[in-house]
Amino acid sequence: MELNKIHLTSSEIAALWTSYMNDSMAKAILSHMMAHIEDTEIKSIIQFSYDIAKNHVEFLIQLLTEEEYAIPIGFNEGDVNINSPQLFSETFCLTYVNHMAKVGLLGYSGMISMSARDDIREYFTNGLIETTSLYEKSLNVMLDKGIYIRAPYIETPSETDYINSKSYLSGLNPFTDKRPLNSIEISHLFTNIQTNSIGIKLCLAFAQTTSIKEIQDFMFRGKEISDKHVSIFRQTLLDDNITTPGSPDVCVTSSTTRVYSDKLMMFHMSLLSAAGTGNYATAASASQRSDLALNYERLSLEIGKYAKSGADIMIKYNWLEQPPGTKNRKKLAQKKED
Template sequence: MDKPILTASEIGMLWTHYIQNSMTIQIMKHFQSTVQDKDIKFLVEKSLMLTENVKSEIRSIFHLELLPIPYAFSNTDVNLQAPRLFTDDLMLLFIETMGKAGTPAYSAAQAVSTRSDIRGLFTKILIEYSTLLNKTIEISLEKGLYVRPPSITKPDEVEFIEGKSYFTSGLNPFHKRSLNVVEISHLFENLKTNSIGKAICTGFAQTTDNKDVKNYFIKGKETGEKHAQLFSNLLTESDVPAPVPSDVGVTDSTTRVFSDKLMMFLKSVLSATGQGNYSTASTASMRYDLIGLYQKLSVEVAVYAKDGLDIMLKNNWLEEPPQSSDRKQLIKKGTHS
């Protein structure tokens, strides 16, 4: 029995993950050639093998379905002779972030797929990313490098919200209710991801000779630092400790490691992830000041991402996803034949 043709959703997910895994492979190759800690090297090699396998399996599907293979990224986008740009600690944080982003991404891909073989592929990858994330956290904990979320005093009993003041108290600068655990969770995770993003922007800014790209990453570093500070202040206001990853994540190297195309693409992925995180946090928060803050910061990220898109378009670095036929053009063309 012939397989049904791939749906637009399936092609879209396969195409997106092919591009992203192609990019991650080049990053992991640099990590592999510069990592020093043997346990972190194990994680780097495991991550590299996972991303190479995903790319290979998706490539096989594209061949069988007679779909064009995306150009994506290759060995020309990484300089494996370059000295180490990021410390082992930051590599570990990057793999953790990759695992956290990969599990919901492949869960979403599985959910919108129809064909059993495509669902099976995304299910398998989802399990592998979840396994990678668990192993990364275990090693981080063993080495004392894992940045734990804040703790709170356990409540004595169940309580119910009484009145709108629970939501509006954040608007009163003199009397804001303390943060609840859901709000703490989102503030902490967004603080952590912005700290990592700041470090990546720092490394990219010091290794590119493209003025537009350099200025873009300098702005990204400043934005990440500002957002992280806002989240840290909010936690501190409620007497919640605001632990952050070590600021020592980038070496002094100024030698180019990655192509501008790869660095800009990675930042576009991180910006999209950040916008999604802010949207989720805004929906989950129950203090109006937090909701307003997330919406404001989301707009800032959107404007920043748009500036990045302009740079990528200017340099012809954006591949066009597969799209539906333009029926109007086909009809118009048929009229003149």
């Protein structure tokens, strides 16, 4: 059977639709960042990231057109005010791209595993390779500039051992001492501090540039949630005498001029909420201390409620684009009867 006779599966359609939405959003975000960055090293990273997103959008439009599938609405030049003042510091732009590259690495690996057609797998494999390169390039610049925050160090292990007591898994009893954190648990706590720190800055930037009070309140609520989660994770580390350095200069400017459309900002927050929920689920399954797993589950519920309120706002303003799906057969039958 010829390749062009093989129809796209539901998983492949879902992956392509998601890729288009994310890359079209990235194009808008990065285009404004590029317009204000003067540091040549950082600008080259932003340009590289922008080119990846631009090429992906062009490829997806061509592919979906050939497959006779509707092109998603996504985002375009109308969703960004390219002439507005600088919103983020150059350091934040670099940190943001590095963070989103991490999200992309997870996303593309999953999309590859959901795809069967050769050309679709090739596209997502190339996307994974490009995103790996973006992560490496951005990380190297961050290291050179001394703004990359390393995970906490621990003592070098001198021996190996097995867990010999069920108490290793405990942690909920307030009257007993909790065992020290292991390296896996530390890594997830640190990662979730970093991701929430990015979210805090984005919430602040979006809150001060929107003209809709309801969205401003939503962004401030997101900041408060992220602040709370960072405090919980930091305290968990501090209880074991593990300190995490503060973020470098990842500031938001004082500009209140509209930069991105409210639709784009709300979509971006839904993307971050989904990524955060995934991070917490992974952390909960990897953490062997019961109090940590319970914390992640409890905080995931809070993110879920926040994401739901965001979806309600997007539906209210007709901003929530519907993913491709199957037809409602019952409605079709009823319509025929009518």
